[in-house]
């Protein structure tokens with residue numbers, strides 16, 4: 222499904238065609254928010270991958286493989302971070318792929334990273350050692366990067382300890398073991414990703430969430446997709462704390478699919494700060510939107526559009542708004558979701574199908590179902 226970048230000029234069109242004038246205050250605030258320039262670029266680096274599996278242990282017949290745990294945490298972290306405004310989030314790897322440490326840093330540099338957050342799990346010879354810690358850059362060569370990294374590390378560690386309840390092993394830096402130095406003679410950082418990132422001009426931290434070598438840590442924090450999601454969410458909240466991010470107020474479509482009976486099912490996550498919602502639709506190429514449905518209940522998160530016709534490409538848009546003392550105001554808009562309703566196939570329908578209604582589109586189900594699945598798998602955890 223094609224995703225079209227939201228343009229706030231649409232709001233003006235929408236207002237024009239619906240005859241509703243949004244309250245000045247909300248309109249101005251929303252416009253400023255969306256037009257905010259230069260998002261913060263956060264690169265998440267799920268440690269290990271491919272033949273480099275990282276730490277691995279089996280507890281209670283369950284295999285804890287660090288490379289997979291790290292990737293699940295990173296995907297969850299990205300998903301959570303993207304709920305905030307003004308961020309662009311990248312992963313150094315999205316599959317089970319080996320990447321050298323230098324490659325991870327150069328990937329981040331290429332994406333113009335402001336931060337690199339490396340996501341790992343720890344291991345020790347003793348199975349009794351447990352807990353979380355975060356490594357940050359030392360103060361050598363560029364003290365400001367050291368300071369920024371330290372602040373970031375503290376924010377993440379704080380969330381891991383407070384939100385997830387992991388044992389607090391603190392935040393720390395680690396100096397080069399072989400006394401290697403930066404060009405200004407200050408002692409180098411031990412970890413290649415931290416050192417490389419510092420030289421590339423941005424702070425990197427290494428989050429060691431829990432010990433794969435400790436059965437309690439595994440069971441409590443790494444033992445299910447939901448537990449890994451919580452770790453990723455805690456990382457995201459820590460990063461958001463550090464950057465002072467605010468949650469995106471816009472609602473967001475989670476899936477728009479053509480059902481077998483020819484209806485269109487729309488599901489969404491509501492925005493923040495709103496009371497009511499309106500679903501709009503237009504045929505692709507047209508300028509004005511038509512109101513499809515209005516929802517007084519802010520809890521509504523899905524709708525079935527029974528009026529879609531075959532052979533038409535629709536663009537859907539959901540707006541959340543409030544009505545209050547100061548009148549009407551939009552608080553957020555989804556991106557436009559485009560859905561192609563295939564034309565009725567020739568040789569079927571009119572002659573063979575006695576019902577001959579818009580709702581007997583069974584033949585098209587498969588094609589569009591596929592598009593819907595693609596859409597809903599974006600950023601999906603499992």
Ligand SMILES: [Zn+2]
Pocket residue numbers: 268269275276287341342343
């Ligand atoms: Zn590791």
